[in-house]
Amino acid sequence: xxxxxEAMKTDLMTITRFVLNEQSKHPESRGDFSIxxxxxxxxxxxxxxxxxxxxxxxxxxxxxETNVQGEExxxxxxxxxxxxxxxxxxxxxxxxxxxxxxxEAIFVEPSKRGKYCVVFDxxxxxxxxxxxxxxxxxxxxxxxxxxxxxxxxxxxxxxxNMLAAGYCMYGSSCTFVLSTGSGLNGFTLDPSLGEFILTxxxxxxxxxxKIYSVNEGNAKNWDGPTAKFVEKCKFPKDGSPAKxxxxxxxxxxxxxxxxxxxxxxLYPADKKSPSGKLRVLYEVFPMSFLMxxxxxxxxxxxxxxxxxxxxxxxxxxxxxxxxYDDVEEIKALYAAxxxx
Ligand code: AFP
Numbered sequence: 001x002x003x004x005x006e007a008m009k010t011d012l013m014t015i016t017r018f019v020l021n022e023q024s025k026h027p028e029s030r031g032d033f034s035i036x037x038x039x040x041x042x043x044x045x046x047x048x049x050x051x052x053x054x055x056x057x058x059x060x061x062x063x064x065e066t067n068v069q070g071e072e073x074x075x076x077x078x079x080x081x082x083x084x085x086x087x088x089x090x091x092x093x094x095x096x097x098x099x100x101x102x103x104e105a106i107f108v109e110p111s112k113r114g115k116y117c118v119v120f121d122x123x124x125x126x127x128x129x130x131x132x133x134x135x136x137x138x139x140x141x142x143x144x145x146x147x148x149x150x151x152x153x154x155x156x157x158x159x160x161n162m163l164a165a166g167y168c169m170y171g172s173s174c175t176f177v178l179s180t181g182s183g184l185n186g187f188t189l190d191p192s193l194g195e196f197i198l199t200x201x202x203x204x205x206x207x208x209x210k211i212y213s214v215n216e217g218n219a220k221n222w223d224g225p226t227a228k229f230v231e232k233c234k235f236p237k238d239g240s241p242a243k244x245x246x247x248x249x250x251x252x253x254x255x256x257x258x259x260x261x262x263x264x265x266l267y268p269a270d271k272k273s274p275s276g277k278l279r280v281l282y283e284v285f286p287m288s289f290l291m292x293x294x295x296x297x298x299x300x301x302x303x304x305x306x307x308x309x310x311x312x313x314x315x316x317x318x319x320x321x322x323x324y325d326d327v328e329e330i331k332a333l334y335a336a337x338x339x340x
Contacts, residue, residue, distance in 0.1 A: 012193075012195070012197050013197065013198035014187075014195045014196060014197060014198075015037075015041060015176060015178070015187045015195070015196040015197075015198070016034070016038065016041075016195075018185065018187075018198055019033070019034045019037055019180075020034060022180060022182075032093050032114060032115065032116070033093075033116070033141075033163070033164070033180070035091055035092075035093055036088075036091050036093040036094065036114070036116055036118075036141070037164075037178075038091075039087040039088060039090065039091035039093075040084075040087070040088070040118075040139060040166075041176065041196065042087050043080075043083050043084040043087040043088075043122075043137070044137055044168035044174070044176060045174075045189070045194065046083045046087075047076075047080045047083060047084075047122070047123065047137060047168070047170065048168070048170050048174040048189060050076060050079060050080070051076065051123075051129070051135065051170040052170075054076060054129055054130075054132075055132065076123055076126065076129055077101060077122060077123040077126040078101065080122035080123040080137070081099055081100075081101035081102070081122040081123075083122070084099065084120060084122045084137070085097060085099065085102075085106065088118055089106075089108055089112055090112070091114070092112050092113075092114055093114030093115070093116050094108050094113070094114050094116050094117070094118055095107070095108050095113045095114060095115065095116065095117060095144055095150040095154070096108070096117040096118075096150050096152075096154055096155050097117075097118050097119075097120070098117075098118075098119040098120070098155050098281055098282065098313045099119075099120055099121070099122060099282075100120070100121040100122065100124070100279060100282055100314075101122060103314075105152060105155060105313055107150060108150075113148075113150070115143055115144045116141055116142070116143060116144075116163075117141070117142040117143070117144065117150070117154050117155045118139060118140070118141055118142075119139065119140045119141075119142070119155055119281040119282045119285070119286075119313075120137065120138060120139040120140070120282050121137065121138045121139075121279070121282040121283060122137055123135060123136075123137060124136055124137065124138050124250065124251055124252055124283065125248075125249065125250030125251060125252060125253065127249075128248075128249060128250050133248060133249075133250055133253065134169055134170060134171030134172075134248065134250055134252065134253035134256075135169075135170055135250050135252065135253070136167050136168055136169040136170060136250070136251075136252025136253070136256075137167060137168045137252075138165075138166075138167045138251070138252060138282055138283060138286050138287065139165065139166055139167070139282070139286060140159070140162045140164070140165040140281065140282065140285050140286040140289065141162060141163050141164040141165065142154060142155060142157055142161060142162055142163060143163055145157070152313070155281065155313060156309070156310050156311065156312075156313070157309070158306060158307055158308060158309050158310075159280075159284070159285030159286075159288055159289060159305060159306035159307075159308060160304075160306040160307060162181075162285060162286070162289050162306075163180065163181065164178065164179060164180045164181065165178075165179055165285070165286035165287075165289040165290055166178035166179065166286065166290070167252045167255070167256075167286065167287075167290070168252075169252045169253060169256050171253065173188050173189065174188065174189035174191075174196075175187070175188050175189075175199075175200075175256065176188075176189070176196045177200070177203070177256070177259070177290060179289060179290050179293040181293070182293075183202050183203075183293055184202070184203040184204075184259070184290055184293040184294045185198060185200065185201055185202065185203065186198075186199055186200025186201075186203055187199060187200075188200075200260075203259055203260070203294050204294055204295050205258070205259050205260075205262055205291065205294040205295055205296040205322065205323055205324075206261070206262030206323055207262075207295070207323055207324050207325050208262065208323050208324075208325040208326060209243070209258070209261065209262025209263025209264060209322060209323040209326055210241070210243055210244060210261075210262065210263060211243055211244050211245070211246050211257070211258070211261060211262065211263030211264075212229075212230065212233040212243045212244075212245060212246075212263055212264050212266070212326075213245070213246050213247050213248075213254045213257070213258060213263065213264065213265040213266070214230065214245075214247060214265070214266045214267070214268070215247060215249065215267070216230070216245070216247070218268075218270050218272075221270035221271040221272050222268060222270050223268065223269060223270070223301075223337075224333075224337055225301070225330065225333035225334045225336075225337050226266065226268040226270075228333050229266075229329065229330050229333055232329070233245075243263065246263075251265075251267075251278065251283055251287065255287050255290070255291075255321070258291075258296075258321070258322045258323075259290070259291070259294055259296075262322070262323045262326075263322050263323055263326060264320060264321070264322035264323060264326040264327060264330070265319075265320075265321055265322055266319065266320045266321075266330075267318065267319050268301065268318045268319075268320070269301060269318040273316070275315075275316040275317060275318065276316050276317055276318035276319060277316060278316060278317065278319055279314055279315065279316055280308060280310045280315045280316065280317045281310060281313055281314075281315070283319075284298075284300075284305055284308075284317050284319050285305070285306065285308075287319075287321060288305035288306050288319070288321055289306060291321045291322065292306065295324060296321065296322050296323055296324055296327065297321065297322070297324050297327035297328070297331075298319065298320070298321035298327070299319075299320045299321070299327050299330060299331055299334075300317050300318055300319060300320075301318045301320065301334055302334070305317070305319060305321070
């Protein structure tokens with residue numbers, strides 16, 4: 001019998017145990033972050049259950065329509081947002097929330113206020129729900145800059161100031177990927193236990209990858225460096241094999257594959273969208289934070305993505321993230337263009 005493997009099966013590292021272990025390395029910690037995280041995890045479990053039932057919802061009435069009991073069905077992204085806002089506020093550890101679903105930032109009332117600011121997209125890739133493609137929740141956590149007063153500037157900090165970031169992917173399994181700034185770890189939901197179990201410890205992205213991931217339908221509007229990079233992926237001149245193209249159109253799924261298999265994910269600026277499509281606070285920053293923690297890089301076409309200082313909460317930015325060497329190539333193409 002393989003006793004080590006048996007021990008693994010019976011000595012389960014749940015996400016709660018993992019975070020408490022991390023917390024014990026900081027004797028001054030009062031456990032506030034662990035409490036906040038347990039509320040984020042609860043939100044993810046709820047959304048996971050709702051996403052799994054999305055197909056069945058057709059039997060009782062489509063989201064956004066009226067079901068057979070005459071009740072209005074909430075759209076999944078609206079429902080997910082409500083769940084996360086309530087879970088975060090009730091944690092008693094948050095002060096400002098920025099959600100993709102809400103135009104304005106939410107300032108938590110004083111009696112429930114804590115020191116963390118959470119930026120999140122409750123259900124990213126929601127246009128993929130009806131065809132059963134993997135979708136996810138993305139989040140990032142900041143600390144109030146100073147004192148007890150919360151101001152909008154507290155969530156307009158550069159991404160490098162994030163304390164933690166993560167995503168939960170609702171796919172063939174439910175996977176929670178988290179970094180608190182010392183590496184990257186992945187947990188898979190065991191539905192029989194209702195617990196996330198550590199399944200991907202210390203994720204490191206391959207230094208160079210064999211995959212590129214981009215919406216090529218936008219190619220006619222790309223800038224020079226993006227077009228040159230994609231051309232290089234398909235027709236390399238240095239004798240290396242061409243890269244494969246994989247594009248799901250759901251950032252969590254595309255980034256998850258990039259982290260595990262290597263390569264590069266890009267959503268560049270183009271003539272139609274000069275700032276790209278993806279949102280800085282709850283797409284670009286958390287994913288860039290995770291990518292760097294895994295040993296990769298993230299670049300906007302001008303600078304390191306985590307150095308960006310957002311001016312608005314729903315600001316967008318172009319993004320190139322993935323394996324270190326692949327992003328180096330993109331940086332070199334932009335540098336060459338600037339020189340020319
Ligand atoms: P939806 O939430 O509207 O499905 O958008 C998903 C997303 O924000 C991100 O998850 C994808 O990477 C990106 O948009 C896909 O955009 P394109 O459809 O333009 O390729």
